[in-house]
Amino acid sequence: MKIIYQLSSMSYQFIHGRTSLIANITLSCSTPDSIPAIQLKNEIKAHAAITDESTSTIIHSTLRTYPLSDAGQHPKNEPLMLMIQRQRTTETVDADGRLPDKLRKTYRDKGFILHEDKKLIIFTKKTNLSILKQNKHWFADRTFKVCLDDYYQLFTL
Known part of the structure; x- marks a missing residue:
């Protein structure tokens, strides 16, 4: 997996009489499907398109298949619920x-x-x-x- 670091923003901070530069670095990956959060979103979208289950059932059943070590990378429930509602046809x-x-x-x-x-x-x-x-x-x-x-x-x- 090739990882690319990208400088997203810089800010200056004055600490203990010294000025220091703080750089916020964002991580982007050349193979986005390998990122657990994107995989989770894709799986939830696919599930929502074919089933009439409630949004919480879809989210919980999909989250059960992912390890707890990836939990910090997953989006919050509210955006996932909106994504499910948008995926479904009216x-x-x-x-x-x-x-x-x-x-x-x-x-x-x-x-x-x-x-x-x-x-x-x-x-x-x-x-x-x-x-x-x-x-x-x-x-x-x-x-x-x-x-x-x-x-x-x-x-x-």
């Missing part, structure tokens, strides 16, 4: 305005759409409706924007 509606099958079901493969037409989609499970039916008092949350631009979220229970 789901869009089809030409008829219908949601893709992936968004129509829960993680347990249960139906999650009660009603759908061009102007309205109602997301719920039948068990949620039975719970509402059994209770006299319902508490509602404010609305927030998480839906596609073609739709507008009106109400959340």
Whole structure:
């Protein structure tokens, strides 16, 4: 492995009456795939593109394969989580305005759409409706924007 040292910045420091030059040296490698941090990022990107696992599961399962001696070279979790989110594709509606099958079901493969037409989609499970039916008092949350631009979220229970 060929290692190249590069002078990235210089600064002067006044210590005990003497001026000293401080040079910050950065390390760059001619074979970047051999650096554990870059290998980790590439592995996480590949994993995120093919799976629906949560971001933390992807990060932890990938980190388990690396030795603890390389832990200081790995990036923090927040940038890795953002990288996973950027790697994943966003789901869009089809030409008829219908949601893709992936968004129509829960993680347990249960139906999650009660009603759908061009102007309205109602997301719920039948068990949620039975719970509402059994209770006299319902508490509602404010609305927030998480839906596609073609739709507008009106109400959340």
